[in-house]
Amino acid sequence: xxxxxxxxxxxxxxxxxxxxxxxxxxxxxxxxxxxxxxxxxxxxxxxxxxxxxxxxxxxxxxxxxxxxxxxxxxxxxxxxxxxxxxxxxxxxxxxxxxxxxxxxxxxxxxxxxxxxxxxxxxxxxxxxxxxxxxxxxxxxxxxxxxxxxxxxxxxxxxxxxxxxxxxxxxxxxxxxxxxxxxxxxxxxxxxxxxxxxxxxxxxxxxxxxxxxxxxxxxxxxxxxxxxxxxxxxxxxxxxxxxxxxxxxxxxxxxxxxxxxxxxxxxxxxxxxxxxxxxxxxxxxxxxxxxxxxxxxxxxxxxxxxxxxxxxxxxxxxxxxxxxxxxxxxxxxxxxxxxxxxxxxxxxxxxxxxxxxxxxxxxxxxxxxxxxxxxxxxxxxxxxxxxxxxxxxxxxxxxxxxxxxxxxxxxxxxxxxxxxxxxxxxxxxxxxxxxxxxxxxxxxxxxxxxxxxxxxxxxxxxxxxxxxxxxxxxxxxxxxxxxxxxxxxxxxxxxxxxxxxxxxxxxx
Amino acid sequence: xxxxxxxxxxxxxxxxxxxxxxxxxxxxxxxxxxxxxxxxxxxxxxxxxxxxxxxxxxxxxxxxxxxxxxxxxxxxxxxxxxxxxxxxxxxxxxxxxxxxxxxxxxxxxxxxxxxxxxxxxxxxxxxxxxxxxxxxxxxxxxxxxxxxxxxxxxxxxxxxxxxxxxxxxxxxxxxxxxxxxxxxxxxxxxxxxxxxxxxxxxxxxxxxxxxxxxxxxxxxxxxxxxxxxxxxxxxxxxxxxxxxxxxxxxxxxxxxxxxxxxxxxxxxxxxxxxxxxxxxxxxxxxxxxxxxxxxxxxxxxxxxxxxxxxxxxxxxxxxxx
Numbered sequence: 130x131x132x133x134x135x136x137x138x139x140x141x142x143x144x145x146x147x148x149x150x151x152x153x154x155x156x157x158x159x160x161x162x163x164x165x166x167x168x169x170x171x172x173x174x175x176x177x178x179x180x181x182x183x184x185x186x187x188x189x190x191x192x193x194x195x196x197x198x199x200x201x202x203x204x205x206x207x208x209x210x211x212x213x214x215x216x217x218x219x220x221x222x223x224x225x226x227x228x229x230x231x232x233x234x235x236x237x238x239x240x241x242x243x244x245x246x247x248x249x250x251x252x253x254x255x256x257x258x259x260x261x262x263x264x265x266x267x268x269x270x271x272x273x274x275x276x277x278x279x280x281x282x283x284x285x286x287x288x289x290x291x292x293x294x295x296x297x298x299x300x301x302x303x304x305x306x307x308x309x310x311x312x313x314x315x316x317x318x319x320x321x322x323x324x325x326x327x328x329x330x331x332x333x334x335x336x337x338x339x340x341x342x343x344x345x346x347x348x349x350x351x352x353x354x355x356x357x358x359x360x361x362x363x364x365x366x367x368x369x370x371x372x373x374x375x376x377x378x379x380x381x382x383x384x385x386x387x388x389x390x391x392x393x394x395x396x397x398x399x400x401x402x403x404x405x406x407x408x409x410x411x412x413x414x415x416x417x418x419x420x421x422x423x424x425x426x427x428x429x430x431x432x433x434x435x436x437x438x439x440x441x442x443x444x445x446x447x448x449x450x451x452x453x454x455x456x457x458x459x460x461x462x463x464x465x466x467x468x469x470x471x472x473x474x475x476x477x478x479x480x481x482x483x484x485x486x487x488x489x490x491x492x493x494x495x496x497x498x499x500x501x502x503x504x505x506x507x508x509x510x511x512x513x514x515x516x517x518x519x520x521x522x523x524x525x526x527x528x529x530x531x532x533x534x535x536x537x538x539x540x541x542x543x544x545x546x547x548x549x550x551x552x553x554x555x556x557x558x559x560x561x562x563x564x565x566x567x568x569x570x571x572x573x574x575x576x577x578x579x580x581x582x583x584x585x586x587x588x589x590x591x592x593x594x595x596x597x598x599x600x601x602x603x604x605x606x607x608x609x610x611x612x613x614x615x616x617x618x619x620x621x622x623x624x625x626x627x628x629x630x631x632x633x634x635x636x
Numbered sequence: 637x638x639x640x641x642x643x644x645x646x647x648x649x650x651x652x653x654x655x656x657x658x659x660x661x662x663x664x665x666x667x668x669x670x671x672x673x674x675x676x677x678x679x680x681x682x683x684x685x686x687x688x689x690x691x692x693x694x695x696x697x698x699x700x701x702x703x704x705x706x707x708x709x710x711x712x713x714x715x716x717x718x719x720x721x722x723x724x725x726x727x728x729x730x731x732x733x734x735x736x737x738x739x740x741x742x743x744x745x746x747x748x749x750x751x752x753x754x755x756x757x758x759x760x761x762x763x764x765x766x767x768x769x770x771x772x773x774x775x776x777x778x779x780x781x782x783x784x785x786x787x788x789x790x791x792x793x794x795x796x797x798x799x800x801x802x803x804x805x806x807x808x809x810x811x812x813x814x815x816x817x818x819x820x821x822x823x824x825x826x827x828x829x830x831x832x833x834x835x836x837x838x839x840x841x842x843x844x845x846x847x848x849x850x851x852x853x854x855x856x857x858x859x860x861x862x863x864x865x866x867x868x869x870x871x872x873x874x875x876x877x878x879x880x881x882x883x884x885x886x887x888x889x890x891x892x893x894x895x896x897x898x899x900x901x902x903x904x905x906x907x908x909x910x911x912x913x914x915x916x917x918x919x920x921x922x923x924x925x926x927x928x929x930x931x932x933x934x935x936x937x938x939x940x941x942x943x944x945x946x947x948x949x950x951x952x953x954x955x956x957x
Contacts, residue, residue, distance in 0.1 A: 432844060456846040470844055473837035476905045484834055484845040487827045494827050538845065 131194055133158045133322045134179070134210070134291055139188035141174055148174045149185070150346045151567070156291060157324040161313060161338035162355075163325045167366055167585070167618070169418075170343040172326050176293050179324075180212040181205035211289030213297055219280050223417040224250035226264035229283050254286045274305040281309070285316065292316065293324045296419070298332060310336060327599075328417045330359055330622050339628060342366055360615070367585070384408075388460075388546050389579040390429060393438035399424035400601035402438070406546060406577040411568060413592030413609065414581040415617050420478065421601035423465060426548050429579075430462040431455035442546075456485070458546075461539035463532075465550040465581070471535040472523055478534060479505050479519030485538045508537035512567065529560025536567065547571060549580045549598045553587060565591050585614045599623045613628055658897055658913040661946060662920060669924035676927055681804065689919030690812035691870055693912060694808075695886050696893035697819050698863035700911045703894050704823075706836040706903030707752065707762040711769035712864050713886030717879070718773040719744050719868035724786040724878030733793035740872075741865040748861020752854045770887070776837045777880040777886025787878035788872060797873030808870050813864065820908045832856060892943045893918050 132155035141149040149171045156162050164172045177183045181199040183592040190197055191336055199205050202212070219228045227234070229251045237243035242623065251264035260278055268276060273496070290482050294313075298306050313323060313336060327333055333340065333354075340357060341364045342349040343563050384407045402425035414421050428432040429440065430451030440447050449455045452462070464470035482505055483490055490500045505519050512533045516526055523531060529620050532552065532591055539547065552568065553561040568591055572578045582588050588595055589609060596606040597620035604620045653753025669676040688942040695712050702709045721744055723736040751769055755762040788794060823829040831852045834842035843849050867886070872878050897914030921942065925935045 430844070451848075452844055453846050453848060462844060464844060469838075470840050473834050473841055473904060475837045475900070476833060480830070480833065481831065484842070484847070487847070489828055491827045496825055496827060496830065 132156060133193065135191040136175070136179065137189045137191070138187045139175065139178060139190075141185050142182060148346050149178075152188075152346070152348045154341055154348065154351075156324060156371065158322050159317055159320040160291070161200065161317055161323045161325050161336050162337040163327065163333045163340045164343065165326075165333065165340055165362065165366060166343035167583075170366070171346040172313065172343055173295065174346075175343070176295060176326065177556075179205070179291075180210055180293060184255050187488045206287065206289070209288075209290035210293070211284040211287055211291070212295070213281050213284050214295060219276060219283065221268045224267050225255075225262055225279055226266055228279055229254055229264070229286055230511055231283070235298045242591055245309070253280055257313075258282055258285065259308060274301045277301055280309065281312070283354075285312070288557060289321065291322045291324070293326075295326045296328065297325075298327065298329065301391050306332075313428060318477060318620065328419075330362070330624060334359070337556060355471075360619075363615050363618050363622065363624075367618050388443045390425075391439050393425055393428050393440070395424050395428050395433050396436060399428065399602050401603065402428070402598065402623070403603045404579065406579055408545075408577050409575045410570055410593045411572045411578040411580055411591055413588035413595045414579060415585065415588045415595055416583075416598035418583065418600040420621065422598050423550055423599075425598070426462060426579070426581060427436070429455070430460055430548060432462070456542070458544045460548065461485070461542060461544035463535050463539060463550060463552060465554060466533060467528070467531055469556070472531060474522075474524045476523065477520045478509075478514070478516045478523050478526065481523050481534050482508060482519075482538055482541065484636060486541050489542070504541055511535050512540075513563065523544060527560070529556035529563070532556055532560070532564065533567075536564070540571065544576065546577045547579070548605040549578065551582055552580060554586070555580070561587075585617055588617065589614065597621050652931060657946075657949070658910065658917055661896070662917050664773075665917065665920045665924060668918070669927065673924065673927040676924060679913065681923065681927070683695050685919050685923045686809045687806050687874070688923060689915050690806075690808045691874070691883075692869060692889050692893060692919060693872065693915040694815060694863060694884070695867045695883075695890040696911045696915045697815060697908060698860040698867070699887070699890040699894050700906065700908055701819075701823070701832060701863075702762075702860050702901055703854050703891075704836045704903055704906055705832050705853055705903060706839065707755065707853070707856070708891075709718075709762065709766045709857075709860055710887050711747070711751065711766040711773060712860070712867070712890055713883040713888070714770045714773035714777070714862075715744065715747055715864050716868040716871060716883040716886060718777045719865055720872040720875075720878035720882045721777055721780055721786060721880070723868065723872050725780070727788055727790045727793065728786060733790045733796070735871060736790075736793065740868050741862055744861040744863075744865025744868065745859065746857050748858045748864065749854065751861070751917050752857025754848055755857070756853055772837055775881070781878075781880060781881055785877040785878045796877060797869055799873075808874060811866070811870060814865075814910065815894065816912060823908055828852070828855065833904055835903075877897070889918055892939075896943060896946055 134156045136152065137153040139149050139154075140147070152171065152175060154175065164175070166172050174183065178185050179199070181202045181204050184200070190199060195398045197208060199208065201219060205212070223231070226248045228376065230247055232483065235243045235246040235250065246262045255262050255264060255283070260282060262271070262275055262279065268279070271279065277297070284292065297309060301309060307507070310636065316323060325333070325337060337354045339351060339353050340362065341351040342362070344366060386405055387408050388406040391403050394400055398419065399421040402421060404412065404425065414422050424433065428435045431452045431454050439451070447458060451456070454461075468474055471634070473484065479501065483501060486504065487496070489502065490496055508514065514529065514530050514533045514537065526534070536552070549568065553564050556564070565587070568578060580591060589612060590608045594606060595609050595612050595617060597604045597617055599621055600623060607616065675681055695716065697721060698712060699709060719740045723740045726736040726739050727733060747769065751762065752763055754760055754765045758765075797807060797811070802810060823832065831842070831847050834845070834847055835849050835852050839849055865884070871882055875882060893914035894906070894911050895901060895914070896917055897906070897910030897912070899910055918939070921939060922935070930938065
């Protein structure tokens with residue numbers, strides 16, 4: 130049987146990154162084809178090309194043996210390709226029925242929507258998928274999991290021949306997961322081709338007929354699921370050549386606990402986060418996108434409220450209502466979204482450097498020119514920030530120099546605890562090495578550093594200890610000296626340390 | 637040094653270029669009007685322009701703080717009229733002018749604080765909140781006065797805030813100069829000023845840098861309220877009365893002055909110097925058109941067109957640079 134969809138030698142570059150390099154991928158009717166890989170392996174890019182959101186730089190797409198060009202999601206839909214996104218795209222102000230048939234409402238005379246027929250059709254769709262949801266219920270009354278099911282039902286209702294699911298279970302409860310799996314099997318039996326992207330190993334081994342692994346924008350393998358084992362799959366996802374970054378820095382851990390957090394929960398995807406930070410130590414926080422790492426950092430910094438859990442600093446319980454409280458306690462936070470959260474882009478380098486230290490630069494509320502100049506000169510020099518002058522608008526600096534300004538802004542306050550979120554995202558290789566050296570130097574001065582990163586080599590090279598999160602929970606931690614990529618990634622994919630031990634015993 | 641750093645001129649140069657647009661505009665108007673009207677270059681006329689500009693300038697200072705912080709205030713004109721009526725009534729009731737001044741400034745501050753609190757804690761856009769406040773102030777003004785003017789008989793008040801001419805320059809102008817110096821210092825040299833730029837430029841980055849953004853915004857609204865009170869004092873002293881239409885369209889002229897000066901409507905970028913030039917441009921335009929006996933209806937049309945064209949030109953030049 131010829132494949133329903135064939136992607137042939139697809140390439141796609143973004144400024145500075147080759148996201149996909151000569152990737153071929155095919156999908157058969159009536160199969161569940163899992164697409165696996167680390168963060169940044171190219172899974173989402175590949176699916177966005179298939180669903181028309183991106184245009185490939187090279188390669189060809191065939192649907193039903195016919196070469197096609199897919200310029201937009203609308204065209205993809207016309208070709209029978211439906212995509213269910215991670216983020217909800219349904220409209221919360223409409224009810225279930227209206228959402229299910231959005232844009233395809235049955236019409237009565239005078240351009241009015243035929244509501245009776247609309248709800249009848251909607252009820253039929255829901256019944257067909259075994260979903261116990263009232264089509265007249267306003268979406269606001271539904272749980273997040275139910276909304277996700279409505280989202281899925283909407284795409285399924287358009288009867289696609291290819292269905293792409295990107296992390297569909299991330300917001301589902303146990304029962305809804307079962308409903309979804311039953312639905313997937315039902316669709317498969319109706320000869321629908323399903324591409325399934327998930328970070329959860331259990332699901333993949335439960336559902337997938339074939340598995341394709343991507344790594345660094347290339348296809349590593351495509352194999353039938355029964356021919357793969359979990360350890361093999363993890364090895365295939367990691368297996369990159371070990372870079373020279375691997376050299377281990379010496380430890381400066383003085384053993385003194387500076388910050389301890391237990392069982393943190395926040396409304397946004399953090400269910401049970403725990404971490405301990407020691408003076409002079411870099412703790413790397415690994416995990417897949419959506420594992421709850423950023424949410425934990427934001428709770429520790431007072432940017433989000435904790436619903437549950439405790440934080441101690443120097444053994445004293447603390448409760449941060451705003452970042453101001455956390456900053457007073459000696460915490461600094463470098464966010465992952467440099468432009469949206471780290472910088473005032475429309476203002477100067479000097480201004481951005483001042484931002485976290487305004488009080489220290491002033492007496493009686495009046496800023497002291499001499500102190501500002503001293504701060505500027507000191508940090509431009511210490512971090513080798515390349516800017517034409519202090520008055521240069523920061524938007525015009527390179528990503529690396531911008532990031533150094535964000536770092537310098539906090540270092541100028543001499544924090545005791547430094548939380549870094551993806552500190553080298555989007556900066557070039559040279560600047561990256563500089564930032565790594567800088568992080569080690571900061572820790573050497575006794576600062577407790579927590580570094581969230583989605584790049585495993587970075588985590589392994591810079592950290593003293595590694596904490597791994599999965600699905601909103603802290604899964605475990607290990608000493609960096611004994612860690613390797615496979616072990617970290619196994620935890621990041623939700624394989625608990627205990628489960629690994631069990632498997633080791635069996636084999 | 638990388639090319640990206642040089643691709644745009646550094647700040648001092650850009651500021652100069654940014655302001656030169658307004659300066660060219662002012663120069664162009666001066667030349668045009670001096671050819672068109674024999675009275676324009678008269679020394680007395682310049683004093684006139686100064687006086688007319690100052691009221692607008694003080695209101696525009698308030699608007700500059702508001703716009704820099706990323707908000708808008710549509711109520712300034714109506715509130716200034718209302719405060720003028722309050723002050724006139726206070727003096728008519730026999731209280732000394734000091735009491736009237738305190739009433740003007742403190743009620744102004746209170747109204748600003750209410751605008752701010754509704755915007756920040758009620759999560760209603762400032763556009764809507766201040767639109768409502770505009771209507772409320774208008775309505776209260778009519779109810780209090782039955783649309784009649786309330787005259788001010790307190791000679792001390794009139795002398796101190798309008799008629800006095802130290803060094804031959806009207807008191808109004810002096811007040812505006814003093815306010816400008818204080819506010820410019822506040823904006824460029826203090827923690828508060830830096831916080832205003834940060835909040836307007838990127839509120840989330842400001843919050844994550846430990847700037848108390850809610851307090852800063854509340855303070856901005858309150859300060860704008862106080863400055864509206866100051867505008868009301870100068871206005872009432874100049875007119876000698878408090879009445880409903882005392883500061884008609886003042887908020888629109890103030891917004892125009894800020895924008896013509898080149899302050900970004902999105903917040904975070906701009907200055908009081910720019911606003912001063914913007915106010916001067918509008919003052920000269922108003923004065924020149926009156927001298928030429930252009931009918932007031934058409935004055936509005938011409939003014940509106942010039943504002944839009946000026947900003948368009950500015951955009952166009954900035955994109956080509």
